[in-house]
Amino acid sequence: MKGIRIAAEKSRIVPVGQTTDAWDVLTVQNLLFEPLVRCIEGQAQPALAKSWIILDEGRRWIFSLRDLATFSDGSKCTMDDVKYSIEIMRSAKDSFGMPGPFSRYLSGITLNMLDSNTLEVKSPTPNGDIADFLSEIHIKKQNPNGNDLLGTGAYKVAEIIPDKSILLVKRQDHSGIPSTYDSLEFLIVPDHHERLKLLKSNQVQIALDLEHIEGGLFNDDDVNWHRSVNTLSVMGFLNCFYAPFNNPEARLALNMAVDINRLISEVMNGMAIPSMTVVSPFHCGFESDLRPILYDPERAKEIFGRMEMPNELIIRTPTFMPEKADLVAAFIAVQLRQIGVKVKVDVEHNRPEFARQVGRKEIGHIALFDSSPHSTYRVLSDKISKKQQGLWWQGLDDPILDEMIDQAHGTSGIKEREFKYAQALRYLNQNPAWLYLFHPILVTACAKSINDIEITHEGLLRFPGAW
Numbered sequence: 001m002k003g004i005r006i007a008a009e010k011s012r013i014v015p016v017g018q019t020t021d022a023w024d025v026l027t028v029q030n031l032l033f034e035p036l037v038r039c040i041e042g043q044a045q046p047a048l049a050k051s052w053i054i055l056d057e058g059r060r061w062i063f064s065l066r067d068l069a070t071f072s073d074g075s076k077c078t079m080d081d082v083k084y085s086i087e088i089m090r091s092a093k094d095s096f097g098m099p100g101p102f103s104r105y106l107s108g109i110t111l112n113m114l115d116s117n118t119l120e121v122k123s124p125t126p127n128g129d130i131a132d133f134l135s136e137i138h139i140k141k142q143n144p145n146g147n148d149l150l151g152t153g154a155y156k157v158a159e160i161i162p163d164k165s166i167l168l169v170k171r172q173d174h175s176g177i178p179s180t181y182d183s184l185e186f187l188i189v190p191d192h193h194e195r196l197k198l199l200k201s202n203q204v205q206i207a208l209d210l211e212h213i214e215g216g217l218f219n220d221d222d223v224n225w226h227r228s229v230n231t232l233s234v235m236g237f238l239n240c241f242y243a244p245f246n247n248p249e250a251r252l253a254l255n256m257a258v259d260i261n262r263l264i265s266e267v268m269n270g271m272a273i274p275s276m277t278v279v280s281p282f283h284c285g286f287e288s289d290l291r292p293i294l295y296d297p298e299r300a301k302e303i304f305g306r307m308e309m310p311n312e313l314i315i316r317t318p319t320f321m322p323e324k325a326d327l328v329a330a331f332i333a334v335q336l337r338q339i340g341v342k343v344k345v346d347v348e349h350n351r352p353e354f355a356r357q358v359g360r361k362e363i364g365h366i367a368l369f370d371s372s373p374h375s376t377y378r379v380l381s382d383k384i385s386k387k388q389q390g391l392w393w394q395g396l397d398d399p400i401l402d403e404m405i406d407q408a409h410g411t412s413g414i415k416e417r418e419f420k421y422a423q424a425l426r427y428l429n430q431n432p433a434w435l436y437l438f439h440p441i442l443v444t445a446c447a448k449s450i451n452d453i454e455i456t457h458e459g460l461l462r463f464p465g466a467w
Contacts, residue, residue: 003182004184007208015148017092027460030153034151035137037134048139058130063121071141079115086134090106096355101390105133109123126412129378153466164187176465205449208444210445211269211271226455231279231374237394242395246397251435252431253304254366259335271443272438278371278380285417285418305340315333316362317367318351318368326368380405387406
């Protein structure tokens with residue numbers, strides 16, 4: 001039996017009706033369960049659905065189920081199970097107990113089974129992002145008789161030891177390409193130094209999330225190193241309800257005032273790339289010729305100098321999520337003080353409470369946060385559009401941009417939709433909505449004998465044949 005052990009910072013099975021954006025958790029989810037479609041680098045690809053057609057300008061999407069799709073108990077998967085899983089997500093909560101995003105995205109959406117293998121998804125308005133929404137919903141068996149771990153993925157659960165490990169074994173009856181490994185055991189090891197130690201002592205074959213290890217260990221030739229730029233955006237939310245950041249000039253000046261390359265070098269140990277707009281280079285609509293806003297502290301000083309400024313700018317930050325958030329906030333404060341801007345840093349140690357405060361728009365003037373959706377529309381709808389006013393919207397009022405977002409969202413043709421999202425993202429590069437910071441680089445190490453894994457830009461550990 002060919003099995004491997006993986007040391008992860010955390011690993012768990014997400015309960016039915018809960019959402020998560022934790023990539024080490026989603027790695028396990030994707031081995032057990034499948035979405036109807038997968039969105040990889042902004043493009044929809046078949047998963048549990050083998051194909052789909054788009055009709056009536058995106059008002060109707062018809063999905064066809066993959067042949068011979070079965071759950072890990074051997075029972076047949078039908079579109080009734082798919083419909084059940086999607087309906088549950090209408091009222092899903094996140095891991096902090098806050099409302100999940102799907103109630104808004106699925107509002108007005110109706111699901112009709114045309115037969116056991118065909119599902120019609122209807123939207124009251126043209127909607128080019130249905131596949132994006134569905135790509136984040138993992139399909140589970142309806143009426144599982146107490147076992148909510150039954151999915152159509154390439155693996156099934158053999159054993160769970162809470163807070164210690166999850167053991168998965170390969171399904172011999174899976175209809176996809178056979179996976180290389182018979183078993184995958186995920187060990188929960190919170191300390192990154194300990195994860196690397198276990199790898200180097202041959203107790204595990206893969207160690208995840210090593211990007212924060214300092215001291216140049218990434219040149220160690222005893223193991224194979226994998227680096228992947230992540231789709232996550234780390235940014236400073238800006239309070240656009242009040243001065244100064246209700247003024248687009250102030251938002252641009254702030255971006256000019258912070259040396260992002262130095263921030264990445266000194267605080268993130270080089271393990272990130274600068275952000276250029278509100279999404280990553282791997283989102284739909286991102287154009288390769290976009291560049292970060294140039295560091296220009298003298299111009300930033302001149303702009304702030306002719307604006308009405310508060311007595312001090314308040315930067316609010318958690319201590320993690322994003323990683324090193326308090327250190328990033330301290331760096332930004334130093335940079336602003338160097339151009340004569342008075343700054344106070346307010347650190348919130350309760351991360352769930354910080355998220356709730358941000359949702360209530362209690363962000364001071366700047367708040368360190370991150371943006372995880374892989375869907376360009378979700379980022380724009382959740383955090384940018386005044387028309388949508390999602391949970392994380394912070395008062396930005398730009399009718400031109402709102403129209404661009406609506407136009408892109410209502411376009412179902414692949415190339416045309418991508419072009420329209422590109423227009424919105426380029427506009428946001430030139431007219432920043434946030435303080436654009438960086439996208440982290442994830443680092444994974446594995447034994448020399450392991451040369452066939454992949455860390456996707458979404459942060460998922462991918463095994464050959466698993467999906």
